[in-house]
Amino acid sequence: MLKKEIIFLVGPTGIGKSAVAISLAKKINAEIVSCDSMQVYRKMDIITSKATPFQRKKVKHHLLGIIDPAKEYDAAKYRKDVLLICDKLFLKGKTPLVVGGTGLYYSILIDGLFSAAPQDKKIRAKLNKQLALKGSAYLYKKLAEIDPQASKKIHPNDVRRIIRALEVYLKTGKQISVLQKNRIGLGREYEIKVFGLNTDREFLYDKINQRVDKMFDSGLINEVSRLFKQKLSKTAACAIGIRQLKGYFDGLYSLSDARGLIQRDSRHYAKRQLTWFRKDKRIQWININKKESPAQVALKIWKKLS
RNA sequence: GCCGAGAUAGCUCAGUGGUAGAGCGCGGCCCUGAAAAGGCCGGCGUGGGGGGUCCGAUUCCCUCUCUCGGCA
Numbered sequence: 001m002l003k004k005e006i007i008f009l010v011g012p013t014g015i016g017k018s019a020v021a022i023s024l025a026k027k028i029n030a031e032i033v034s035c036d037s038m039q040v041y042r043k044m045d046i047i048t049s050k051a052t053p054f055q056r057k058k059v060k061h062h063l064l065g066i067i068d069p070a071k072e073y074d075a076a077k078y079r080k081d082v083l084l085i086c087d088k089l090f091l092k093g094k095t096p097l098v099v100g101g102t103g104l105y106y107s108i109l110i111d112g113l114f115s116a117a118p119q120d121k122k123i124r125a126k127l128n129k130q131l132a133l134k135g136s137a138y139l140y141k142k143l144a145e146i147d148p149q150a151s152k153k154i155h156p157n158d159v160r161r162i163i164r165a166l167e168v169y170l171k172t173g174k175q176i177s178v179l180q181k182n183r184i185g186l187g188r189e190y191e192i193k194v195f196g197l198n199t200d201r202e203f204l205y206d207k208i209n210q211r212v213d214k215m216f217d218s219g220l221i222n223e224v225s226r227l228f229k230q231k232l233s234k235t236a237a238c239a240i241g242i243r244q245l246k247g248y249f250d251g252l253y254s255l256s257d258a259r260g261l262i263q264r265d266s267r268h269y270a271k272r273q274l275t276w277f278r279k280d281k282r283i284q285w286i287n288i289n290k291k292e293s294p295a296q297v298a299l300k301i302w303k304k305l306s
Numbered sequence: 307g308c309c310g311a312g313a314u315a316g317c318u319c320a321g322u323g324g325u326a327g328a329g330c331g332c333g334g335c336c337c338u339g340a341a342a343a344g345g346c347c348g349g350c351g352u353g354g355g356g357g358g359u360c361c362g363a364u365u366c367c368c369u370c371u372c373u374c375g376g377c378a
Contacts, residue, residue, distance in 0.1 A: 013342070038342055048342080076339040104341045111338080119339050153336090158345040161337080168339095180338055201333095233340090240342045264331085269342050275335060 003191040004090050007305070009099045010035070010106060010277055011197030012270035014208040018051050019294035020197065020301070021099040025059040027302050028097070031089055033082055034063040035100025035109065038239045040078075041069045046215050046223045047241045069227060069236035075108045076118065082109055103276035110192065110282075112183030117168040117176075127163045127170075139166060149177035195301050196283040198274065203290060205267050212263045221245070240265045 007030065011017050021032050034040070038048040042065040050064055062085045067073055086096045098109070131139055136159050143162050144151040146169050154161045168176040186192055198204075224245045232242070241262050248258035277283060286300055 036342085037340090072340075074339045075341075079339090102341065104337070104339095104343095108338060113338055115339090117339080155336080155345055158336085160340075160344050164339080176338085183338070235340050235343085238340070238343050242342095266342080267332095271333085272335095272337095273342090276337075279335095 003189070005191040005193065006086065006096045006098060006186060008035075008106070008110070008192070008194040009097060009197070009301075010194065010283065011101060012204060012273040013049075013101050013266060014211050014270060015197045015199060015204060015288065016207070016294055016297075017099050017101070017197055018049070018055065020297045021097055022051070022055055022059045023295045023298035024301055025097050027298065028095055028305065029093070030095040030097040031060040031062065033085055033089075033096050033098045034061060035078075035082075035098050035102055035105050036063075037073070037075075037078070037102040037105055037235070039064050039100070040066050040073050041236050041239075042067065043069055043227060044223070044236065044239060046218050046220050047227075047239055049211065049215070070231040070233055072233045072235050074119070074235070075104050076113060076115075078105045079108050079113055101273050103273060106277075109186065110194075111185040114179040114182045116174065116179050116182075117171050120167060120171050123167045123170050124163065127166055131159060131163070136162065139163065142166065147175040147177050150175060153177070192282065193305065194280070194283045195304070196277055196280075196285045197288055197297070198285055199288040204270060208266045208270060209263045212259060212266060215241070215262075216259060225249070240269060 007028070009017055009021050009024070024030070025032055032051075036048070038044065039050050040063055041048070044050075045065070051061055055061075056064070063078075063081060066081075082096075082098070089096050098106075100106070127139065136156065139159070139162050140151065140154075140156045143154070143165055147165060150165045154165065156162075165176040168174070168179065172179070220241065224241060227242070228246070228249065237243070244258045244261040244265065247253055247261070248255055253261075284304060286297060288297055
């Protein structure tokens, strides 16, 4: 029996994944499942460049605007949500087309996640207190004692990973370096195909800069100032644009400075995304040139599928 | 035209008589429950052109060119 198929479309921010995805989805009877850590938030439409209502009418999109910005969301929740949606889609005879640029979510979805140790707020609070009191070197030394293998992999300054590794140990009594070997990917059960979009760096950066300009034209300031009136979760507050505009609202710099910062941070983000995806040998890369329309790019992918 | 200041990495600038640094940008990388986050690594650049002093000049002197500020 043929395995069910899941198709992935990844690539850096601003390259035009959304439009290509819609065109491709129509060709292959697919529905789109977002793979984006920020587009899951409601009230953050412009800032995260979510697909427009018009686009969403053409093809059904999943996991866009599913939670309030006050709430935390993470990779484990994401994986669970996606697998549920995929089951539903298969029942309807639809193909899931997973589209987005969040490398961690992609990886945890496609390669699996060790499930022994969910986040533990109490343990984390304790570790953060120790961090403040005794410094990162102390925590790193502790990690080296209980899990030498993990400590070799984690840089002494990478406090977040040190804390996570310690949290896992305190919670389960097992080393994260051991647990991490235990993951089951999607490939066992499904037929996986991954496509990546890329283009010249200069062209990409150009597109990113322009997209930020468009965000401002479409009312980014209004959207974000509304957000500042409510509580923002730690995760939601990480969206590029929040911090940068906060600085402007606080009078630290001008609006055009804020725009420049958003553009710069988006470029840096795109660069990190490319680093992440570049090493994944499953990805079939599609290089986009300046004159190609989303439909033409979708056609290229479609040809590779059949 | 005169007076003054300057000309050093893509940008802003620091510094030194023994052939140069920093921040930012830019490039590369890491990534398993905050990930649009967090962390790591990377600087040979005719030191504006020419001449002089000196064992040796980016650093001192002269001159030319250009830029900026002030005065006319």
